[in-house]
Amino acid sequence: MQATVYKSTGSWYTVKTADGETFQARMKGIFKKNDDITSTNPIAVGDQIAIEADDSDANAKNAMITDILPRTNYIVRASPHGKNKKHIVAANLDQAVLVCTVKEPRTSQGFIDRFLVTAAAYHIPVILVFNKKDIYRDKELEKFEAIEALYTGIGYKVLLVSAKNGDGIDEVTELLKDKTTLMSGHSGVGKSSLINALMPGLELKTKAVSGWSGKGLHTTTFAEMHDLPFGGRLIDTPGVREFGIVDIPKTELSHYFLEMQPFITQCQFNNCLHLNEPGCAVKDAVEEGIIDPDRYVSYATILDSIEEETY
Incomplete structure (x- = not known):
């Protein structure tokens, strides 16, 4: 039976099937030991899962999560429980x-x-x-x-x-x-x-x-x-004071500043970080007012934080 995760409280998940039936579900222990899962929460709200209903108590509406179906996408942030861990939002x-x-x-x-x-x-x-x-x-x-x-x-x-x-x-x-x-x-x-x-x-x-x-x-x-x-x-989602970035290499950061994308391929060096390198088209665009200086400052600040988080 397939269902969608509507709420996660750590060990229990509120899940709902396509016909609107709601269950309180738990993970099989195998998911907790899966080395491929590096986040603090292997199952997140929005996940599509497979469940088996627990028929031992008809009134309890409990179920066991037997599989996590492939995700179309997800969004992560640095876990509040550790800088080197990630949490799937x-x-x-x-x-x-x-x-x-x-x-x-x-x-x-x-x-x-x-x-x-x-x-x-x-x-x-x-x-x-x-x-x-x-x-x-x-x-x-x-x-x-x-x-x-x-x-x-x-x-x-x-x-x-x-x-x-x-x-x-x-x-x-x-x-x-x-x-x-x-x-x-x-x-x-x-x-x-x-x-x-x-x-x-x-x-x-x-x-x-x-x-x-x-x-x-x-x-x-x-x-x-x-x-x-x-x-x-x-x-x-719970309110957050900081949004820690994970899984983005320094050399890729500029790709996610949308206004920088047209200029990245025009830089003299393929691995340009747009800081002090000669022939940087991104810095030229900042100086010409095409890219907002405050956004460039944000870019440099985030880049520096990625360096700190990497080592």
């Missing part, structure tokens, strides 16, 4: 939504760029959704417009919404319809409030941003998938 995605904010708390460009790089490496399109429009004044709106111009110029979809008063929710709904979407972002950006706006009646718990630190408080503990009432599925 979700699998079998059509797209990802990164929820951002200009204030309370401010989402840094470095965080956005790390997420975009990781998604690009796994061929997952990203939509940037800036929440909390209702608290933005002229200063914040100017910041948003600059960010919007930067990322739409690269090719990303950027939206400004308010989960609180419903502004822009219809447009988000259209983008999510009939697709499997990962939703991520810093703690406190309003992911839970946004999901509640998209799915009235779900009533996910929300918390205010911590006043003394300006940092968001975690409200989601485990990744969980929800069936959207208008079609499609949405994977809610």
